[in-house]
Amino acid sequence: MNNKEKYKQAFSCVKPSDDFLMEVLEMKSQKNHAYGKKIVATVAACVLVVGSAVTAYAANLGGIQRTMQLWLHGDQTQVTMEFREDGSYHMEYTDEAGELHQQSGGGAAFDQFGNERPLTEEELLEELMAPDFYQNEEGRSIIAWGNQVLDITDEFVDGVCYVKLVNGDEIRYITAMEGQGYSMSPNKFLDP
Numbered sequence: 001m002n003n004k005e006k007y008k009q010a011f012s013c014v015k016p017s018d019d020f021l022m023e024v025l026e027m028k029s030q031k032n033h034a035y036g037k038k039i040v041a042t043v044a045a046c047v048l049v050v051g052s053a054v055t056a057y058a059a060n061l062g063g064i065q066r067t068m069q070l071w072l073h074g075d076q077t078q079v080t081m082e083f084r085e086d087g088s089y090h091m092e093y094t095d096e097a098g099e100l101h102q103q104s105g106g107g108a109a110f111d112q113f114g115n116e117r118p119l120t121e122e123e124l125l126e127e128l129m130a131p132d133f134y135q136n137e138e139g140r141s142i143i144a145w146g147n148q149v150l151d152i153t154d155e156f157v158d159g160v161c162y163v164k165l166v167n168g169d170e171i172r173y174i175t176a177m178e179g180q181g182y183s184m185s186p187n188k189f190l191d192p
Contacts, residue, residue, distance in 0.1 A: 070129070
């Protein structure tokens with residue numbers, strides 16, 4: 001005979017009172033009821049968290065969107081940016097006339113071993129904050145950086161214009177080629 005059987009035999013003659021049995025059954029019922037409430041609360045919380053995550057994902061299509069201020073054509077503009085893991089970005093903003101504009105871009109860089117890698121968020125922002133060289137509605141050549149907007153149309157000599165831009169402590173030396181773009185350096189003017 002094992003211990004379990006011995007305990008059963010020893011206590012088989014002991015019978016609990018009816019009041020004690022009722023109290024035990026009532027406590028068991030309350031415990032199950034409280035346990036059920038905890039389960040319902042836990043399930044509701046999980047549904048709320050998952051529902052919120054799905055809504056946020058659907059609203060953003062899986063990327064991380066951020067609202068920030070960027071200088072665009074000499075105006076500080078509120079933009080919604082989405083930076084992607086593949087080294088690209090998508091930007092939306094509304095101009096002063098209320099028109100929605102979208103812009104995308106991105107790129108890759110090479111590490112010290114010659115392996116291609118996507119651009120980081122910091123590298124993309126650095127590019128977006130660089131001076132902007134464009135043709136306005138009247139066909140004038142404009143360079144904008146921060147709150148500076150310079151019309152350099154009449155400054156070109158043999159198709160090249162040299163512009164020194166200062167924004168706080170930062171200096172940029174711009175070599176602009178008429179109708180083609182520009183090169184930039186923080187140290188000196190570059191050859192066209």
